[in-house]
Amino acid sequence: MLEELVTVSTVVNGKHYRRIVEPRLLLSDFIRHDLGLTGTHVGCEHGVCGACTILVDEKPVRACLMFAPQADGHAIETIEGLAEENGELHPLQEAFRDKHGLQCGFCTPGILMTMKAFIAQHPAATEGEIREALSGNLCRCTGYQNIVEAVKLAVSRIGGSS
């Protein structure tokens, strides 16, 4: 009953993966090292910075606070899956480009995944709601102002009101 190695079978960005891993492997490391998807970043490994945020079953979670076996049977979306297959950017990515919402880009994947889920739940989000929704993601470069502007623009575009 107790295993030293476990099989993880998961769908990531629509593609199925099956690997055998040590159960202590963090989902963030599984995604980066075992699957080669290095867009998900590791900042703190204790859940406070948000750089590792991914979507699991469409909900934002900290990849550093899940063990890889816990992804077995679940669907994951990472930053690599945000743009279309043909390279067409997601409206959030376009808005971040247009509003200069990133500098070094380290926090950006976590923020984009968080905001993707947030906007889906709050298509008419106000600036105050956006600021509060961003509070689980730390950025050391931008001072957040352009991130907020980018998300506001994305909300207006996705909502179709711009």
Added chain:
Amino acid sequence: MKPAPFRYAAPRSIEELLALKAEHGDDAKFLAGGQSLIPTMNFRLAQPAVLLDLNTLPDQNFIVETSSGGVRIGALVRHSDIETSETIARSHPLAHEAIRFVAHPQIRNRGTLCGNLAHADPASEMPAVMLALGGRFHARSAVSDRWIDASDFFLSIFTTALEENEMLCEVEMPPLPPGSGTCFLEVSRRPGDFAMMGVATVVSLDEAGRCAEARIAYCSAGETPLLAPGVVASLAGEEPDETALLNAARQAAEEIDPPGNVHLTSAYQKHLVAVLTGRALRTAFARANTNASQ
């Protein structure tokens, strides 16, 4: 830092889970949301030899109303499930109001209520909510099955009445008294930060508009969530006007003695106790007034 190696099981039944826990005792830890356990393992502050994953257990994510109007909440109910539960928004608005102060949405999507309560961080909101509600905690092991009152559950920092090999498998929020008003308030430096001070209160009015019942609990005020019976006594039978509220706030600041921490002094915490007590009671009584007239 990466966690130390462990052996892992994802049992398919509670009985199997509890049997494994009984077999391995203190060498084994339960893994539910993992939002408190995994950080400590990543720091290697905790190095359990065995991890027992609850997440594949069937039928543990229930939120059900009891025949008396209370609510039972299962071991795999995530904080985000409570946030979106219409049942809880209707029957226990105190829990609904408090849950958005728990960490951040990303944490709430994994962290479980039962896991949070069993972890018993003194700064956590939901232990104070359960204390204010007079909740009950269902503890099971391979050889025992018992219910523990909230007032007996939190013993010290990160320490509960759960005994070796016991698992917190569900909790029950009792029905609120008819015509109750509730309020949860918290001050933190930024949204999602640990509470500098938090208060949860349940009050009700009699027909003459005087305080009939009251319960008030604080988080981040000591080693456990704390009730304030002195505050309750000062309100009993009183009309909750500004004088009574001011009195209650003063009483709270005398009765609650927060230790202070690296973020703020005990004097400032005491100040917050007084201010939040007054505000929370004012709101809760106003809500009770509205509810009583419906």
